Amino acid sequence: MKVGIDLGSRTVKAVLWHNDEIISHQITESSFDPHRQALAFLDQYPSAAVVATGYGRHLLQQHRPLNVITEIKAHAIGARHLFAECRTILDVGGQDSKVILLDESGRVSSFQMNDKCAAGTGRFLEMMSVSLGYELEEFGRAAAETDEGTAINSMCAVFAESEVVSLKNRGVPPSVIARSVHLAVAGRLAAMVSKSGYGDHLFFCGGVANNQTLVKLLEIQLGVPVRVPPNPSITGALGAALHPIRL
Amino acid sequence: MSEPFKIKSDPELWEKLGMDVSRFSGMPPMLTTAYTNIFLSQKNRPSEMAYFDNMIENIHTGRIHEIMAVKETGKPVIGTFCVYVPEELIVAAGGICVGLCGGAQGSIADAEKILPRNICPMVKSAFGFKIGKICPYFQAVDLVYGETTCDAKKKTWELLDRYVPTHVMEIPQMKRERDKKLWVEEVKDFKAAVDKISGTETEFDDIAGAIKTINAKRAALQRLNNLRHFNPSPISGRDMLLIEQIAFYDEPVRFTEKVHALCNELDKRIKDGVAVAPASTPRILVSGTPMALPNWKLHNIIESSGAIVVNEESCIGTRYYKDLIDEGSTSVDQQLERLTERYMKIDCSCFTPNDERIDQVIKEYEESGAQGIIDYCLQFCHTYNIEAVKLREACEQRGIPFMAIESDYSPDDVGQLQTRVEAFIEQIQG
Numbered sequence: 001m002k003v004g005i006d007l008g009s010r011t012v013k014a015v016l017w018h019n020d021e022i023i024s025h026q027i028t029e030s031s032f033d034p035h036r037q038a039l040a041f042l043d044q045y046p047s048a049a050v051v052a053t054g055y056g057r058h059l060l061q062q063h064r065p066l067n068v069i070t071e072i073k074a075h076a077i078g079a080r081h082l083f084a085e086c087r088t089i090l091d092v093g094g095q096d097s098k099v100i101l102l103d104e105s106g107r108v109s110s111f112q113m114n115d116k117c118a119a120g121t122g123r124f125l126e127m128m129s130v131s132l133g134y135e136l137e138e139f140g141r142a143a144a145e146t147d148e149g150t151a152i153n154s155m156c157a158v159f160a161e162s163e164v165v166s167l168k169n170r171g172v173p174p175s176v177i178a179r180s181v182h183l184a185v186a187g188r189l190a191a192m193v194s195k196s197g198y199g200d201h202l203f204f205c206g207g208v209a210n211n212q213t214l215v216k217l218l219e220i221q222l223g224v225p226v227r228v229p230p231n232p233s234i235t236g237a238l239g240a241a242l243h244p245i246r247l
Numbered sequence: 248m249s250e251p252f253k254i255k256s257d258p259e260l261w262e263k264l265g266m267d268v269s270r271f272s273g274m275p276p277m278l279t280t281a282y283t284n285i286f287l288s289q290k291n292r293p294s295e296m297a298y299f300d301n302m303i304e305n306i307h308t309g310r311i312h313e314i315m316a317v318k319e320t321g322k323p324v325i326g327t328f329c330v331y332v333p334e335e336l337i338v339a340a341g342g343i344c345v346g347l348c349g350g351a352q353g354s355i356a357d358a359e360k361i362l363p364r365n366i367c368p369m370v371k372s373a374f375g376f377k378i379g380k381i382c383p384y385f386q387a388v389d390l391v392y393g394e395t396t397c398d399a400k401k402k403t404w405e406l407l408d409r410y411v412p413t414h415v416m417e418i419p420q421m422k423r424e425r426d427k428k429l430w431v432e433e434v435k436d437f438k439a440a441v442d443k444i445s446g447t448e449t450e451f452d453d454i455a456g457a458i459k460t461i462n463a464k465r466a467a468l469q470r471l472n473n474l475r476h477f478n479p480s481p482i483s484g485r486d487m488l489l490i491e492q493i494a495f496y497d498e499p500v501r502f503t504e505k506v507h508a509l510c511n512e513l514d515k516r517i518k519d520g521v522a523v524a525p526a527s528t529p530r531i532l533v534s535g536t537p538m539a540l541p542n543w544k545l546h547n548i549i550e551s552s553g554a555i556v557v558n559e560e561s562c563i564g565t566r567y568y569k570d571l572i573d574e575g576s577t578s579v580d581q582q583l584e585r586l587t588e589r590y591m592k593i594d595c596s597c598f599t600p601n602d603e604r605i606d607q608v609i610k611e612y613e614e615s616g617a618q619g620i621i622d623y624c625l626q627f628c629h630t631y632n633i634e635a636v637k638l639r640e641a642c643e644q645r646g647i648p649f650m651a652i653e654s655d656y657s658p659d660d661v662g663q664l665q666t667r668v669e670a671f672i673e674q675i676q677g
């Protein structure tokens with residue numbers, strides 16, 4: 001029995017793997033100390049071998065013997081398991097986004113992470129939905145209701161928020177603003193993917209990949225099919241569970 | 248038992264130098280802690296590192312006393328910010344050249360009271376040290392000799408001149424014959440400015456002696472860098488970086504001797520199979536912008552993540568010592584020309600085109616037995632940042648693992664850098 005656990009900035013994801021399949025998974029809010037959430041999950045399976053990933057991995061390691069791998073490697077393994085031909089991964093989580101390129105055999109050949117800023121992350125979408133008064137799920141659906149969109153010029157979360165406010169004040173319908181925000185984020189992510197280079201597909205995972213509107217916009221902007229696994233948030237945890245243990 | 252490591256304080260000396268003593272007093276204890284954690288915690292360091300530890304203990308005291316003693320005899324003490332400013336001509340006049348580049352976060356806020364925030368942290372840090380009166384070296388210099396390499400520096404000199412006399416050497420941006428002519432003229436002006444301080448003109452023998460001294464210093468660093476390339480590594484990347492940093496303020500003859508003493512020890516280590524890390528440790532070459540004291544951020548992250556740095560392609564690194572000056576000149580004019588030719592070989596990204604640097608990085612990659620390159624760019628350094636595009640292409644063509652990072656001195660991005668570096672190490676290990 002193996003557990004892969006991904007201690008992200010917003011959520012802790014855990015996957016229990018046994019006999020070549022996912023037995024169960026769990027997603028909880030990170031709260032103040034994500035490693036406690038993780039330890040609580042692990043306590044249910046005291047004999048499981050554990051591989052941790054995500055930004056809290058080293059902290060967890062101080063509390064329990066386990067292996068650590070980076071999010072990059074975890075996503076590479078997870079994505080490859082879910083989609084055997086995968087060569088380009090886009091992972092967008094709560095506070096960062098990354099593009100990972102794999103070679104034919106599935107090894108990481110290069111990767112890119114966004115720098116120190118909320119633009120193009122789940123956090124950005126969240127902030128914008130809050131300022132428009134949408135629930136996160138509604139936000140994506142609202143954006144799909146219209147074909148209209150205007151340019152959001154600033155990708156700095158702080159400035160973009162004031163742009164959104166001034167659009168609202170000008171009477172622009174919220175669905176149009178929602179679509180505009182989605183267009184801007186998709187543009188930002190597409191630019192990041194294009195800079196790394198991509199082949200004939202994109203594998204899109206992380207919590208933000210649950211947003212269908214964003215998936216469609218990315219497909220349009222990149223001109224290739226964007227594949228999203230059934231449960232995109234747990235790709236990293238799954239990859240960790242699949243990683244061989246060395247203790 | 249020897250005393251525990253402690254960076255020394257000398258409020259009386261600092262007072263005399265016109266420093267903000269109460270504020271600066273916090274610096275030595277802070278640096279003592281950082282140094283102890285980053286350097287003294289390393290296992291199995293070469294014993295000859297003791298000299299360099301001692302140089303750090305005396306960084307704000309003993310070495311300053313030495314510099315002031317020279318200054319009192321009327322010899323020039325000149326601060327520089329770039330390896331294009333020829334220290335040989337200062338040494339020829341019996342003076343001291345100190346690198347003033349800033350590598351600390353602590354003075355950035357001072358600088359940002361005046362300078363824009365979105366410029367290179369090295370420039371901000373240095374400028375902040377001067378206006379906050381919190382760097383004894385800055386207080387000790389007669390004048391600063393800046394240059395026109397990058398925009399951030401070039402325009403900062405105009406402001407720095409309000410606090411300390413600041414001269415500027417025009418460094419061309421291309422390397423054609425006409426650029427060389429200009430450059431030689433600039434070198435002559437520099438010599439005149441140096442000579443003016445001491446009131447005597449340096450002559451052929453003075454210059455020949457200084458060229459020998461600095462050549463010897465650079466050759467010692469070359470020897471050290473060759474030894475450190477051995478796998479398993481006889482010395483850590485952190486210690487090597489430290490020595491490369493100390494090269495910018497230590498007395499050159501003594502420094503050269505101590506580097507050779509360390510080399511002898513490393514020679515012996517290699518014969519006896521003594522190393523600081525097993526041969527299987529992932530080996531990383533760091534290229535790019537300089538890391539001024541006390542900027543140890545990236546090396547510390549890399550080496551705490553289980554890899555070792557085996558080469559610095561940097562101005563605080565090989566760009567400083569890879570080339571020597573031809574010693575066969577027969578006249579002062581010829582000396583200055585040979586000197587200029589040597590300086591023209593430095594391959595800074597401020598030049599265009601600068602393809603020789605790409606070749607040089609690849610060459611050092613091969614010589615050092617590295618397994619991957621991390622290109623380090625200080626935030627807002629446009630020339631290195633853009634040049635990284637070509638470096639990446641060259642690495643891709645050759646299948647060399649490559650990662651570019653952009654960072655400043657703040658601790659904010661340490662977590663993210665750690666993840667990147669670890670992922671890069673995983674990538675190397677396959």
Ligand code: SF4
Nearest residue numbers: 328329330396562595
């Ligand atoms: S990087 Fe360029 S400008 Fe900076 S010290 Fe080196 S040579 Fe001078």
Ligand code: SF4
Nearest residue numbers: 367369397536625628
């Ligand atoms: S690192 Fe770049 S921006 Fe900073 S001083 Fe050197 S050349 Fe200028």
